[in-house]
Amino acid sequence: MTSADTIEHLLDTFASRSVTQSTDGALQGLMQKLIDSGFAGLPPPGQGRTLERWRSLAKVGACDLALTKIFEGHTDALAIVTELEPDRAPAPGLWGVWAAEPPFARIEIVDRQDDQVYLQGRKAWCSGAAILDWALVTTWDEQGLAQLVAVDLKQASLSRVDEVWQAVGMAHTASVDVEFNGALGHCVGLPGQYVDRPGFWQGGGGIAACWYGAACAFAGYLREHCTRPYHDAHAAAHLGAVDAALCAAAASMRETAAWIDGHPQSSAEIPVRRLRAQVEAAVTVVLEQVGRALGATPYCRNAHFARLAADLPVFLRQSHGHKDLAELGKRTAAQSNDGWLL
Structure with a gap:
């Protein structure tokens, strides 16, 4: 050990070491199977089957969020090309949106x-x-x-x-x-058409569907836990909070999908900003309540649970938090409050 090897230097060097990079070949293989089997050919948003599209995204989100990110990007790219270039079919292969x-x-x-x-x-x-x-x-x-x-x-x-x-x-x-x-x-x-087209915000709702599907899968472990004879009342209370949050988010998703299908050429910015905020709030509740109810065991012993626990907070940051809420607030202030009426 040299004089330069203070404990702070040793610890700082270790803390800042690079994360080992790897490519998940299984993810790539499954993505190709989903395309080849026709499961990536989702109905476009705003054409009467938006909720069906979101259900498919949620189903993949419940499986694996790294896969979901690639799957959602591919399906979004196909929808964009179809909307902006209806006479030019997308080239074969796996697509993304950067x-x-x-x-x-x-x-x-x-x-x-x-x-x-x-x-x-x-x-x-x-x-x-x-x-x-x-x-x-x-x-x-x-x-x-x-x-x-x-x-x-x-x-x-x-x-x-x-x-x-x-x-x-x-x-x-x-x-x-x-x-x-x-x-x-x-x-x-x-120029400018990518953002100005109706499908921009319609597609943005699909991200909320991905968050929602993953949150439901994560919450499913708590629900299963609460069916066992040894669970306690505290776990049931956590499940109650999770159920209330997810049911509210699901209602918002159904309502927003119906609005989009009923107004296919209108801007869905306010409905989708509102949806994303509501689903983000629900997912935040799920992450906290499930973790507190189940403790460390599933984080350490269940591969699917552990991946969701690591991936979902990162994917959720595709929301910009209070910046997005501020934008929603600005647009809400400029509108009537009819959306609050029962």
Whole structure:
């Protein structure tokens, strides 16, 4: 030991060590089976079967949230292409949507030939980068306008930056950064159309369905526990709180899906912002109550429970918390309060 090896130095070095990266081959294999079997061909939102679409997302969410992230991205990409390019069928393969726009990562169009464009820059939060075939990528054109671009990911002009992904929860999504060095893509829709189309907020409700399905699976372990003769009244009380939260969220999902199907060309921003806030609140209750009721045992001895416990808090942060609530509040203040009437 040298004089520089203080206990603080030794502990700090260990605490900041990198998370071991790995690709889940089983996830990729199952995703391909879901596509090949037709289970990823979900009905588009806003066409009368939105709740059916959300039920499928919730079912996958109850299984595994890393899988769900890839599954939801694929189904969302297909819905987007269908909406913006109804005369062009999506290319075969596994699709994703890379639409995060943090200030430190930006993709720009640097050259074009009609709707064929060349892209430069870095994209962050690229879920499934190691396994996807295609991605819909938000970019910025020569006039500074947002433009959605479809990119074939099997190009040498793309490179992954793996070391930035240090997640434990949602680890197998491998949401790394990707460098674009003159990568070729084709424009999907007009500038600004990706966000302005009705399907943008309709699709945003699907994320809440993923959260909800995972929360129901997590809560199912408490419900099973409460059927056993040795459970106590405290566990039953925790289950009561969970039931109240999930039933309220389920009612909101049914109501919002019906609203979307009844107003397919209207902006669903307020209904979906409200839905996401309600489901997030329910999931937060479930995570706390189930954990307190069951203790450490399932976290340590049940693989499915442990994955949900690690993944769900990370996936839930696709919500922006009070920032999203503030946006909902601004829009609520500008509307009548008829939505509060019984």
